[in-house]
Amino acid sequence: MESLEELSDMKEDKSPKQLQKSHSLLWRIKDIQASKTQNYFTETKKVEAILIQVAFSVGLGSMWRFPYLCHLNEGGGFILTYFLTLLFLGVPLLYMEMVIGQWLHMDSIRVWKHLVSWLGGVGYASILVCTLVSLYNSTLISWSFSYLVNSFYHPLPWNRCPLQNISVTDFSCLQTVSHQHFWYHSILQASGHIEEGVEVLVLRLSLGVFAAWVFLFMLMVIGIKSPMPMLIFSIFLPYILLLCLFIRGLLLEGAVTSLRRMVTIEVSTLTSLDLWRQAGGHVLYSLGLGMGTIATFPSYNTAGNECVKIALFVALVSLVTSVLTTSIIFLVLGFWASNSGQACVEKSVLMLMKLISKGILPQAAKPPKDILLRPPLDYLDWISTLPQHLQYQVIRLSLSCAITVQKGKIMEGPGLSYAAFSQAVSLFPGASFWAIVFFLALFITGLGTLIRLSEGIVLPLQNTIPIFIKHPKVVPVIVCLGGLLSSLVFSSEAGSYIMCLVDDHVVPLTIAVIMIFQNMGLAWIYGAKRFRQEIFSKLGHLLLPIFTFLWCYVTLPGLLGLLAICLVQLYHRGTPYYVAWNSSASQEVRQPYLKRDLGWVTFLSILTLLPIPVYLLHHWWYFHDPIVSDTSKKPQSFRKTAMRLTKPLQWPKRPMGKSQNKGSKTSVRALSPPTTKVQDVDSWQPTDKDLKEGQLERSLVHSVSD
Incomplete structure (x- = not known):
């Protein structure tokens, strides 16, 4: 397929019919590109x-x-x-x-x-x-x-x-x-x-x-x-x-x-x-x-x-x-x-023993031998008996675990x-x-x-x-x-x-x-x-x-x-x-x-x-006010009232396989509200302009459907 530049350069050398074809080809290519974009x-x-x-x-x-x-x-x-x-x-x-x-x-x-x-x-x-x-x-x-x-x-x-x-x-x-x-x-x-x-x-x-x-x-x-x-x-x-x-x-x-x-x-x-x-x-x-x-x-x-x-x-x-x-x-x-709980106490005692063996903590920080046999709260009681500086070090080096066994979650x-x-x-x-x-x-x-x-x-x-x-x-x-x-x-x-x-x-x-x-x-x-x-x-x-x-x-x-x-x-x-x-x-x-x-x-x-x-x-007060009710005689309020009082519409009878344009015209026509359904407007009569617009709309619908 020729590029757009080549087609534009060949315009002058072609006859009017060929030029028209090239123009149509150009527009088709542009339409394809536009649709892709x-x-x-x-x-x-x-x-x-x-x-x-x-x-x-x-x-x-x-x-x-x-x-x-x-x-x-x-x-x-x-x-x-x-x-x-x-x-x-x-x-x-x-x-x-x-x-x-x-x-x-x-x-x-x-x-x-x-x-x-x-x-x-x-x-x-x-x-x-x-x-x-x-x-x-x-x-x-x-x-x-x-x-x-x-x-x-x-x-x-x-x-x-x-x-x-x-x-x-x-x-x-x-x-x-x-x-x-x-x-x-x-x-x-x-x-x-x-x-x-x-x-x-x-x-x-x-x-x-x-x-x-x-x-x-x-x-x-x-x-x-x-x-x-x-x-x-x-x-x-x-x-x-x-x-x-x-x-x-x-x-x-x-x-x-x-x-x-x-x-x-x-x-x-x-x-x-x-x-x-x-x-x-x-x-x-x-x-x-x-x-x-x-x-x-x-x-x-x-x-x-x-x-x-x-x-x-x-x-x-x-x-x-x-x-x-x-x-x-x-x-x-x-x-x-x-x-x-007890697992936390065991790990804490093991950690303290390692720190003592490495010389980071003194021997005075060594837990009692039977500490693992006692309840977990006794471990906290033992820490409270240590000197102040040892308490600070033990707490600072403690593991991230819960000593007390918590009930529930x-x-x-x-x-x-x-x-x-x-x-x-x-x-x-x-x-x-x-x-x-x-x-x-x-x-x-x-x-x-x-x-x-x-x-x-x-x-x-x-x-x-x-x-x-x-x-x-x-x-x-x-x-x-x-x-x-x-x-x-x-x-x-x-x-x-x-x-x-x-x-x-x-x-x-x-x-x-x-x-x-x-x-x-x-x-x-x-x-x-x-x-x-x-x-x-x-x-x-x-x-x-x-x-x-x-x-x-x-x-x-x-x-x-x-x-x-x-x-x-x-x-x-x-x-x-x-x-x-x-x-x-x-x-x-x-x-x-x-x-x-x-x-x-x-x-x-x-x-x-x-x-x-x-x-x-x-909304109730506004639409029940007698002063507001008088405005329903105006054309704009009449159209709004007609749209509110229309009954539920019937399902379109045309099948899904028909042309989409034809279906859309039919559905639009079906959705237009019938003005004769509105109360207090029985005296309304269509004018010549309305009849002409209706005939024109029906003719357009028939032409599209044909």
Whole structure:
């Protein structure tokens, strides 16, 4: 085939007919090149949208929230419950939001105003949920940032007892693993109760929160968009590191036993309502459902049932990431359990004997001969009888293991992943380098999640509120400043307990209510059959009948059941508890929430869901006002009323194999609202102009079909 330059040089030597042929050949080549470029651009954007959704679902909870919930609920039973809930609840709802976003290309506020006008408040409630989640996600970023800063020390500070916090009579670091001690004492500086230390901020965490919101503000004001290589790097780097940690963890002592406990399913645990509540809530949370981010950022138009594949792929990646991360956590927990109690005493005595034989410690530090025959607490009593300088040296050189045998689990709180990861990275040669890379990856993943959440807040407000439409730069300022000030609550000494209260009770409850309204509004008010017709006429492909069945008869009852369990567990099944730190005993303890704490749950839940009834009352008042009713005689209001009062449309009778242009014309004609169905407009008569336009439209349809 001749090149474009050769064809252009031969124009003058050819006859007009030949010149016309060469021109047509040129345009055909350009069209082919343009179509290839367009296809490549579309495919690139589609892959980018999929990667963004995957990064959002993975970073939102798969790497820190799922592991401690799984450990709290005895491993295998929680994984099975989560898988069933993900399959029958998460995937259909994720597919529903994806299809809505692909169809309408609107933000989370305008979507529900368009589908069901009186449910417009659902979009505002989604923004408030997004705001709550973004507040304590900035705290997660500050946790990663604190570990990243400490990773530059050699040796790593969490491998030994922190010298600056130990006195001659303080044996708290010997009563637990040093990684847990470092988490509560150095990172969180946690108080003993949720009521203590709310006014006292932790400086390191506050600086991390400040840095996260300032960085986010700069990105939103400047408008920097992360390139595709950076997005791929931020997704695949954590997976590479997790695989390395998993392989290394398999070689630890007690690893096989711990993995066996992780996959063991106890049938009695499946009857626990709290298990189903936490599994269902995490499905909604991890996929980002009800937050408006999926509908606001739809993937590029895809043919056929591509959204089904995307939804299944995102759910599968989230499940695999959660199980892989949880496996690493259980490997570390097995290692801690096998080296606690009497085993810890034996290893500590052996280490002391080696140090004495090398001359590092004097003979006065030699333990009694029968120390191994005594209870583990006698080892601590013996250390307390040593002189002051020997106590200091023994504590400083102690191993990272728990002397006291702890009843139940070694660690249950939300910081389990951070403490276990700090143990896992310290097992590699060059541990500081691995710690820097790993916590940097966690920091980048958290920032990506925070950026996506903030865009889900800013963009709908910029497109909906009139004052923000005129001044769009004001929205990032308000969001980032308000987010910074509100996030400081979670950086206090009791901030981790407050975060558990919001994350475990407020967010799942509000998301469940929002998803109930969304599911009910689409499946039963707007109509699942009508929705299928609209998707067919707009996107040119059919929805699978199984999903419309699930939306009507499975997901909605499941969401109602989840909401009922949340309310029962919160108000009628005893007092909920949180995991606190007892510094004197160096152990985690379960503390019940006070009534005023549960009052904050009620207040925040009502405040978040308040836009739904407020907008409903506003809509009812507006359309029942007699002054507003008179405006229905105007042509513009008449057309809006006609669109609202049309009955569900009939399924197109033309088969799928017909011409797409012909089918689209027929579907467009079928979707035009019949004006004679509207009440109070019987006196309306078509004009000559309307008749001419109707004849012209019918002639165009017949010409296209012929």
